[in-house]
Structures are given as C-alpha cells and as structure tokens.
Amino acid sequence: MKTWKHTIRNxxxxxxxxxxxxxxxxxxxxxxxxxxxxxxxxxxxxxxxxLGRKAAMAKLGDKIQTTIVESVPEGADAERxxxxxxxxxNRIVFTTSFGYMEPxxxxxxxxxxxxxxxxxxxxxxxxxxxxxxxxYEPAYLxxxxxxxxxxxxxxxxVASFPIPEVVRNINxxxxxxxxxxxxxTTKVVWVNTWYDPGKERQAAEALIGQGADVLLQNTDSSAVxxxxxxxxxxxxxxDSDMTAYAPKAHLASAIEVWGGYYTKVAEAALAGKPLxxxxxxxxxxxxxxxxxxxxxxxxxxxxxVAEKMTAIKSxxxxxxxxxxxxxxxxxxxxxxKSLTDKEIDSVNYYVEGVxxxxxx
Amino acid sequence: xxESLNPLLASAVAAAIPLILAALGELVAERSGVxxxxxxxxxxxxxxxxxxxxxxxxxxxxxxxxAMLAGALIALVFGFVTLTLQANQVAAGLSLxxxxxGITAFLGRQxxxxxxxxxxxxxxxPYLSEIPLLGPSLFSMNLLGYATLVLLAATAWVLYxxxxxxxxxxxxESPTVARSLGLPVIxxxxxxxxxxxxxxxxAGCYYAVAQFKMWQEGLTSGNGWIALALVVFxxxxxxxxxxxxxxxGGVSALGLYLQAINVxxxxxxxxxxxxxxTIVVLVFISSDQNAIRRNAPASLxxxxxxxx
Numbered sequence: 001m002k003t004w005k006h007t008i009r010n011x012x013x014x015x016x017x018x019x020x021x022x023x024x025x026x027x028x029x030x031x032x033x034x035x036x037x038x039x040x041x042x043x044x045x046x047x048x049x050x051l052g053r054k055a056a057m058a059k060l061g062d063k064i065q066t067t068i069v070e071s072v073p074e075g076a077d078a079e080r081x082x083x084x085x086x087x088x089x090n091r092i093v094f095t096t097s098f099g100y101m102e103p104x105x106x107x108x109x110x111x112x113x114x115x116x117x118x119x120x121x122x123x124x125x126x127x128x129x130x131x132x133x134x135x136y137e138p139a140y141l142x143x144x145x146x147x148x149x150x151x152x153x154x155x156x157x158v159a160s161f162p163i164p165e166v167v168r169n170i171n172x173x174x175x176x177x178x179x180x181x182x183x184x185t186t187k188v189v190w191v192n193t194w195y196d197p198g199k200e201r202q203a204a205e206a207l208i209g210q211g212a213d214v215l216l217q218n219t220d221s222s223a224v225x226x227x228x229x230x231x232x233x234x235x236x237x238x239d240s241d242m243t244a245y246a247p248k249a250h251l252a253s254a255i256e257v258w259g260g261y262y263t264k265v266a267e268a269a270l271a272g273k274p275l276x277x278x279x280x281x282x283x284x285x286x287x288x289x290x291x292x293x294x295x296x297x298x299x300x301x302x303x304x305v306a307e308k309m310t311a312i313k314s315x316x317x318x319x320x321x322x323x324x325x326x327x328x329x330x331x332x333x334x335x336x337k338s339l340t341d342k343e344i345d346s347v348n349y350y351v352e353g354v355x356x357x358x359x360x
Numbered sequence: 361x362x363e364s365l366n367p368l369l370a371s372a373v374a375a376a377i378p379l380i381l382a383a384l385g386e387l388v389a390e391r392s393g394v395x396x397x398x399x400x401x402x403x404x405x406x407x408x409x410x411x412x413x414x415x416x417x418x419x420x421x422x423x424x425x426x427a428m429l430a431g432a433l434i435a436l437v438f439g440f441v442t443l444t445l446q447a448n449q450v451a452a453g454l455s456l457x458x459x460x461x462g463i464t465a466f467l468g469r470q471x472x473x474x475x476x477x478x479x480x481x482x483x484x485x486p487y488l489s490e491i492p493l494l495g496p497s498l499f500s501m502n503l504l505g506y507a508t509l510v511l512l513a514a515t516a517w518v519l520y521x522x523x524x525x526x527x528x529x530x531x532x533e534s535p536t537v538a539r540s541l542g543l544p545v546i547x548x549x550x551x552x553x554x555x556x557x558x559x560x561x562x563a564g565c566y567y568a569v570a571q572f573k574m575w576q577e578g579l580t581s582g583n584g585w586i587a588l589a590l591v592v593f594x595x596x597x598x599x600x601x602x603x604x605x606x607x608x609g610g611v612s613a614l615g616l617y618l619q620a621i622n623v624x625x626x627x628x629x630x631x632x633x634x635x636x637x638t639i640v641v642l643v644f645i646s647s648d649q650n651a652i653r654r655n656a657p658a659s660l661x662x663x664x665x666x667x668x
Binding site (some may be wrong): 037038039041042045047057073156157162187188189190191192195196197198199201202203205206207208209210212221222223226231240244245246355356357359 | 629
C-alpha cells in the first residue's frame with residue numbers, strides 16, 4: 001500500500017519549491033525511498049526504520065526528499081515496487097526486510113545509476129550494499145536479565161523464519177541466560193511470519209502453557225509482550241521501546257537505531273561518493289541498544305547487565321566467543337575463539353540449552 | 361497430561377470469538393441477500409473506534425458502543441451505495457475494506473505505542489471453570505466471550521424461530537416474492553447490513569480491548585477474510601459458524617502448540633494446516649452440490665429493483 005500522504009506532501013513540496021524559485025538555481029533534492037515489510041504503525045521493526053528515516057530528514061532538511069511504501073510482501077511484488085521507485089527518480093532505495101534480497105538484486109541490475117541498500121541480507125552487488133544491525137548483542141544482554149528473572153529456568157522465544165539472523169538471536173539469548181544459570185533451557189515456537197499479532201499471541205500462550213516464564217520474540221508486534229503481562233510472566237520489547245505496552249511484564253527493550261546510518265548514506269550520496277561498504281553495526285556503533293531496563297530488577301542483575309553492556313560497547317567483548325556447544329553438547333567453537341562475521345551470518349544450529357529441532 | 365491441553369483449547373477459543381462475531385453479522389446480512397465483502401474494513405474501524413474510546417476514558421461500555429456504532433454507520437454507507445444507489449455489492453464491499461484499512465491506518469497513528477488503559481479481563485465462572493478442559497477454555501472467558509455465545513444462540517433463534525427471521529430469510533431467497541407478500545425488502549436489508557456492521561465492529565473491539573489491548577495498523581491481520589469464508593464454510597447456518605470458528609482457531613493454535621511441546625513436525629507443514637483444513641472441509645461440503653445450493657440465499661449479491 002502506498003502512503004499517499006507522503007507522496008502528496010512531497011508533491012506539494014515540489015510544487016511549492018518550483019513556484020518559489022521559478023526556474024532558479026535550487027539544487028534538486030536527493031530522492032530517497034524506503035520499502036517497508038510492515039506498516040509504520042507496527043510499533044516495532046518498520047516503526048524503527050521510519051524513525052531512522054525521520055532522523056535523516058530532520059538532519060538534512062530539504063536536501064533530501066523521501067518516499068515510503070509500506071506493507072510490501074516479500075517476493076515478486078517487492079521487485080515491482082522497487083523498480084517503480086527507481087523509475088520515479090529515487091537515487092537511493094532502502095529495502096528493509098530479509099525477503100527483499102533477490103528482488104533488490106534483480107531490480108538493481110536495471111538501474112545502474114541508483115544505489116540500493118538492503119537490510120539484513122547477505123548478497124551484495126555493484127550497486128547493492130547490505131547493512132545490518134547486530135541485534136544478537138542486545139539479545140544476549142536480554143538473556144542475562146532472563147537468567148536472573150526466570151524462576152522456572154525455562155525461557156520462551158517466538159521466532160519468525162528459520163534464517164541465520166533469527167537463529168543467532170535465539171542462540172545469543174540462550175547463551176546470555178546460561179551465563180547466569182547453566183541449567184536454563186529455551187523453548188522456541190516458529191510462527192512463519194514477521195507480523196501477525198494473533199499468531200504471535202497464540203505462540204506466546206503455547207510457550208507460557210509449557211512453563212516458559214521469560215519471553216523474547218523476533219517478530220514485529222508487541223503481542224508477545226502483552227500476552228506475557230496478561231499471563232503474569234515477563235518479556236522484552238523488540239526493535240522499538242515497548243515499555244508502554246506492558247509496564248509490568250516489560251524487562252527491557254532491544255532496539256534498532258537506524259537514523260545515524262541513513263543520515264550517513266544520504267550525506268555520502270550528496271557528496272557524490274556513495275557508501276558502498278557493508279555495514280554491520282552493533283551496540284558500539286550506536287546501531288542498536290538495550291533500553292528501558294526495568295527498575296524492578298535485582299541489584300545483581302542490573303550490575304551484571306551493566307558490566308556486559310560496557311564490555312560490548314567498548315568492543316572488549318564478543319557475544320559468540322567459545323566455548324560454544326551445540327544442542328548435543330558437542331563443541332562448535334573452542335574456548336578463546338570467536339565466530340567470524342561470516343560464521344555468525346550463516347549459523348544453522350542451535351546452541352546447548354535450546355530445545356526442539358531447528359526447521360530446515 | 362490432560363491439563364497440558366488447556367492452553368491449546370483456551371487459545372483456540374480466544375481466536376474463535378472474534379471470528380464468530382464477525383461471521384454471524386455477515387451471515388445475517390447474506391441471509392437477507394446482501395453480500396458485504398467489507399468485513400475486514402469494518403472490523404478495523406470497530407477496533408480503532410473501541411481503542412479511541414478507551415484511550416479517551418470512555419471505559420469498556422464506551423468501547424463496545426463506539427465499536428458497534430462505528431461498524432454500523434460505515435455499514436449503512438455501504439447499504440446506501442448498494443441498496444439505494446444499487447451499486448455492485450462485490451465492488452462496494454471491496455472498496456469498504458480498502459477504505460477501512462486506509463482510514464484506520466491514517467487516523468490511528470497517534471494511538472500506536474501504548475496499552476489500552478482499560479480492557480476486558482478473564483472472568484472464570486465459579487465451579488464451571490474447574491471442569492477439566494472445558495473449564496479453562498469455555499468458562500474462563502472475558503465478558504465479550506460470553507456475550508458472543510449468547511449472541512450466537514440468539515441469532516440462531518431469531519433466524520429460525522421468529523417471524524422476523526422468517527421474513528429476513530424470505531427476502532434473501534426471493535425479494536420479489538417477499539415484496540408481493542408486503543414485506544419491506546429494502547428496510548430489512550438495511551437493518552441486516554447495519555447488524556452485520558455492528559457485529560464486525562464488536563469483533564474489532566474484541567481485538568483492540570480484549571485480546572491485544574493495543575492499536576496497531578492492520579490489527580485484525582486478515583481475519584475478516586477468514587470470517588467471510590466461515591459463512592460459506594458453515595453453509596449459512598449460525599451454529600456451524602461457531603464450530604467452524606473453533607476449528608480454525610484450534611488448527612492455527614495446534615501448530616504452535618506442538619512446537620512448544622517439542623513435537624518434531626515440519627514448521628512449514630504446520631503453518632499450512634489452517635489452509636489444508638479449509639480445503640478438506642470445502643471438498644467435503646461441495647461433494648454434495650445441492651447442499652450449497654439449498655443453503656445459499658438465492659438472491660445473494662443481486663441488486664433489487666422495487667419496480668421489477
């Protein structure tokens with residue numbers, strides 16, 4: 001669905017500019033577009049991207065002109081939307097979901113003069129650059145909190161699609177918790193969607209029914225957190241700060257911060273030197289964070305999280321550092337070593353403590 | 361062991377309630393001969409109206425009234441277009457869904473990001489809620505849930521056991537005959553459409569202030585279409601709507617439940633379960649062509665010209 005509001009506003013702006021300046025010198029603004037997988041009003045993933053877009057607009061003013069297209073299904077439809085945006089003169093197009101990877105690559109071939117930026121993917125091209133945020137870092141810290149808070153020693157994870165991006169968050173969450181309590185286990189339910197409050201809620205109910213008492217989700221709505229509050233257990237916010245949805249159940253929110261990156265991309269393009277390097281930023285780059293940590297946590301929990309957060313932010317600590325054991329207890333990574341980015345980006349196994357079988 | 365089925369049944373029932381509400385309203389409208397494909401849009405409008413009402417201190421009564429009123433009003437607009445102006449019902453219904461989706465997304469922006477200040481809570485009925493399996497699911501619902509069961513029974517009763525119900529069904533079968541009998545075809549259809557809107561609004565209210573307790577764009581995530589399918593699925597019989605909704609709710613909860621208890625079934629197979637179930641039931645129903653023909657209101661979707 002196209003948001004006409006933005007288009008109209010942009011059009012109105014363009015008309016006003018033309019009227020004011022006539023045919024004068026005013027440099028054309030850089031046209032940038034965003035393709036969103038959900039509605040901006042999801043309060044989560046897409047909302048966070050849109051906050052980033054707004055931050056770039058606030059910084060650069062009328063040097064840029066932005067368009068968004070919301071709720072674009074992953075697949076063939078996406079390619080059509082991306083082509084359409086490029087045809088309309090957008091020099092920079094951000095495609096903000098994993099499933100846009102192939103459509104972005106295909107569309108980009110036809111528009112060599114435009115730059116495409118694909119979030120969370122792993123394939124780049126001459127004019128396709130990938131960017132991602134190491135959400136496993138705040139997920140690990142959330143795990144530490146969960147390890148302190150869980151009374152039953154059972155955590156729940158509502159997962160979207162079995163891709164490395166999600167699997168490593170499950171692993172990081174579990175590793176964080178087990179660094180506090182080595183007996184903790186994590187149950188995982190896959191909902192096969194990024195956004196469906198009904199399914200997310202049912203998944204959370206199923207997990208809570210099986211004894212999980214601290215939940216984390218890799219889906220885009222706040223339904224899991226709300227369900228946790230209704231059932232008297234705890235959970236986290238994901239992608240955006242979700243404190244206000246469930247103040248009692250909320251332990252902390254792992255958030256994405258895209259504004260800095262979007263501003264940088266725009267500035268580089270304005271300067272005539274488009275950004276072409278893969279960016280995989282973490283907490284130390286300010287691309288994500290763990291915020292609104294509950295005041296109700298025990299002093300030990302607060303201290304443990306603060307210490308690890310400082311270590312991660314300063315770059316002293318890597319989350320995926322050995323020893324890492326697989327589900328059967330076999331060594332996946334020896335002590336003292338760390339997974340390379342390539343390994344993190346292709347992880348296809350659960351670590352020790354995660355229950356169930358990873359869907360292939 | 362049997363207790364471990366409780367969460368499964370409870371979440372099946374919770375998912376079924378709004379489907380029953382919306383499908384019942386649609387069923388009544390269709391029984392009068394009007395096909396309204398705008399369910400999803402009306403549900404969203406109801407959901408937003410309910411959320412706005414509680415957000416501004418209107419309380420739960422305010423939420424229910426606002427949702428039903430908003431649903432009924434927008435349905436009356438649909439009624440005006442299709443019954444008075446005699447526009448095509450399919451096109452008008454689809455436009456209603458598009459309108460509802462867009463307008464709620466636009467108007468609802470400022471309501472994203474916080475919890476509903478008031479919401480329906482579970483009210484277990486003493487003693488009954490202790491019955492194994494049925495207790496935690498059927499007798500531990502919120503007020504809207506209980507109201508749904510009452511509405512289900514009441515709709516079935518009115519349709520089949522009262523004069524008004526007979527008149528409505530007669531109008532749906534043959535408006536020309538109904539008119540020659542002196543029945544007010546257009547007013548009854550207006551009433552049925554408004555009832556459908558009010559019920560869809562109530563379903564939306566259930567999502568916004570009972571189940572999710574929040575407003576997000578597209579909150580009903582396509583359930584309007586499922587409710588629409590349920591009416592056909594139930595061959596236009598109210599009680600079968602109840603069963604069908606439970607089946608849908610149960611099947612979608614089952615896939616998630618099996619994962620939580622570590623049963624190794626392909627996730628992809630599990631998530632296709634609701635659709636497979638639909639196909640199986642549709643095949644089952646359509647194996648008897650006459651059953652559908654007998655049950656479908658004969659004038660469904662056709663405009664009625666009073667002069668003809």
